[in-house]
Amino acid sequence: MAASAAEARALFAEGVGAVLGGWAALQLAVAQGFGGPQGTEKAAWLRSALLDFFTQNADLEQEEVEDFLAEVMDNEFDTVVEDGSLEQVSRELLTLFSRAQGGDTVGVGAALGALARRGPALATALATARPGGGPQSPPGTPPSSPGTPQSPPRTPPGHKQEEEEEEAMECGTPPPPPDGWTLVQRRRRR
Secondary structure, X not given: OOOOHHHHHHHHHHHHHHHHHXXXXXXXXXXXXXXXXXXXXXXXXXXXXXXXXXXXXXXXXHXXXXXXXXXXXXXXXXXXXXXXXXXXXXXXXXXXXXXXXXXXXXXXXXXXXXXXXXXXXXHHHHHHHOOOXXXXXXXXXXXXXXXOOOOOOOOOOOHHHHHHHHHHHHHOOOOXXXXXXXXXXXXXXX
16 A cells, blocks of 8 residues: 655654764764754754755666765765665665555564664764764764763873884884984985
């Protein structure tokens, strides 16, 4: 049984939100502020723009959706997506659109379930990529404020410096100074 146009649009809107919410490139662009201070609003706009794009254009091809997403990411978030996710997101959106248009609520529900299972892994990846974030930070949490204590790196103190000194000794060059800066002098002519 085919769903009404309003039901199909609602199903597809839910699917678009889930796909965009699970798209690491978009979420990282928003989290890192590539879209400026309005990054979150731009991501919400992209959701509605995709709904309009699909409903106004009949028989979309995957390449057309990829081009649309690439253009939005480049223009709005100053991000060029080269990780292959454009193809995956486009394919997922086209599949969800065809299922929603056909009234396949079971198929859309299964796809949404699969996207939801991907969410925790993305949240962990975003938290580790976000400055000041930790694995316990949910995806919508802003980075910790400057007054919030942050845990130091887990490397033992002096461990990296010891490795650099050993490597320098093996090469015959003097070890780097403790401040990390090396003075480079010109060679003298003979």
